[in-house]
Amino acid sequence: MLNIDHVSRRFGAVQALDDVTFSMADHGMTGFIGGNGAGKTTTMRIIMGIITADSGGVRWRHAPITPADVRRIGYMPAERGLYPTMPIGKQLAYFARIRGLSRQDAATSTERLLTELSLEHRSKDPVQNLSLGNQQRIQIAAALIGDPACLILDEPFSGLDPIAAETVGEILRSHSERGVPVLFSSHQLDLVERYCDHLVIIADGKIKATGSREGLLATHAGFSYEIGADDLTWLRAERGVIDVVPHGRKVRFTIDALNQDTAEVIAQEVLQRALGHGPVNSFQRWTPSLAEVFRDTIVDRPGEPGFDRRIRRLWRRPGLFQDKP
């Protein structure tokens, strides 16, 4: 169990992390998402003890984390590489040994891992002689070496083609299924949605949301519906309908209701009205994608600075409400 407690960190004038608090689940894969400069890498570096927090701390199994604990964590930095001319077997054994394994254990672990990745016959080859896909496997292997108790991976999918990303994803999933919790950051929200069980969303150094993937998606579904029809100009004026947003060839709207049942009743009324205006191509309850949840989470909320500006911008969007000048 890894807890990040009220961690703040400033770089010069930039507040990189502001009271960051979350805990990493004991099982499964936790996706850590946020834009560039949101603080993902800084958080991971603080967990790994590479940089220090100005305040706050990290706990591992309920006690302040120690360098010995950190060595039990497999880590993969962003924009990574390996020693280009060093044979991969030697390289993996080296990473195992600096994390405290004996020579014998390092050799055993290296051999097992290479076999697992079907690279045992390449052990003496330098990294630069491997194909790009195999280089990625070795990269992951450098974090997996020595049976880590936990994995912290900074952008493990960045720069990978879909097939390589799937390879990496499956390797990580197989480790997480064996009981090794994984925390990984990514920009590729589709991959996060596919592989993560839990989510931590960060923006501007602040944690915006944490929880299980299903929980977060359900929370953000709200009472929103999507309708596809030729003429929807009347929708804006409909009673109980708010936040009308075009979404591709459809229009998404939210119903101003206190509970799901009421919302459902109003939705049916809206559908009837739509049918009165002409044929309706589609009508369904809207479930957000992770990308939408993310966008929704990181932008400001009502009552917070900037919210009003965002709403006004939406209202001004051309073609949205043709019945108004």
Added chain:
Amino acid sequence: MTSRGRTEAAPEKDAASDRAETSRPARLRTGPGDDNATGAASGGRKRWKDGIVQTWLVAGRDIDQQLHSRSFLITTLLLLLATVAGVVIAAVLTRPATGSDTTTVVAVAAELPSGTGLADDFTLIEAASANEAVADVRDGEADAAVIPDAAGGGLTIVARTTAPSGLVNALTTTPTVELLEPDTTGTPMTAAFTALGFGAVFMIVIQVCGAGVAQNTVIEKQTRIVEILLAAMPARVLIAGKILGSAVVALLQALLLALVLLGGMAIAGMTASLAAWAPAILWFVVLLITGFVLITSLYAALAALVSRVEEVSSATTPVTMLVMVAYLAPYIVILLGDEGATTLLGYLPVFSTIVMPTLISSGTATSGEAALAWLICLVATVGGILVAARVYRYSLLRTGKKVSFFRALSGSE
């Protein structure tokens, strides 16, 4: 949703910053159930043990890489060939001096003690008197005159510029040497070339081993391997390992060269030269390693400031310049015969690596003076390591724009 763990976390609020202040391994504990009371004592020992093991692991990896690098092997081989060639050339050139038949000796035969047997080994000219023998030497008809002392027993050799060493060795009693025209220009010349020779070895060893550290540092930074390393060990262990590794390789290279040089001289029968050179060469190896560590620390620190391999050479230019100046300045200063400047350089760290052994070889400096020069160099080296470790630590994680040396030194963000 965002405040998970907030309520229970208060006591640990400063855990991470505390961990930073005391440097990471200070809080080392083996596990969550570890007893604090015993942990403090055994933690200190374990921290040192871990640090030493990791330093050796880093050093071992760098040594392994260096010994497998083709450029290193080729340069070492070329250096060895150059050394062997140097010994052979020196042996051929010095042969006339140690030989017997070409040295012409003039003496008043009747006055020589019996049993000196000069005529067997040298071309002996008979002179009428001691004065006439000296005149023959001055005129160039003979290389040296052998004149018995008036008091009897001892002998004096009179020569123009240098006493033929073969003659000095051939006499059973150690003779007094009198020079008619003591050489004042030849010795600086020899010393200057000695300095150039030491300087060349110094420069090559530093270029091959020391610059490798700079290269490696940036590769680790560029590939972010440094983050994996820093997650496992403090920055000072990392830099210590890198310096140790390169110093071991440099020492191996220097000792190999010294061994070939001294062994070659022994085989070539240059025993007189061997005796004169051995202390100079041994001091050179000692000073070379110390100066090397200083230069290498600076290389590592400057290289850590940049993020790409392409930028290494421009970032390390100041050190490269220092090495070039240290290589050429002794040669020029000795050639000009500026004693004050030579003495100064003899004690100046890095420069002393070249100047002091040269002075030892020409008999101008004693071992005591060399030891002092070494101590000064050692102090500078310790200072250099401390500065380098600090700069290294603060610049390793800063990628992109080049980090300012002084900002890194002051540790500012």
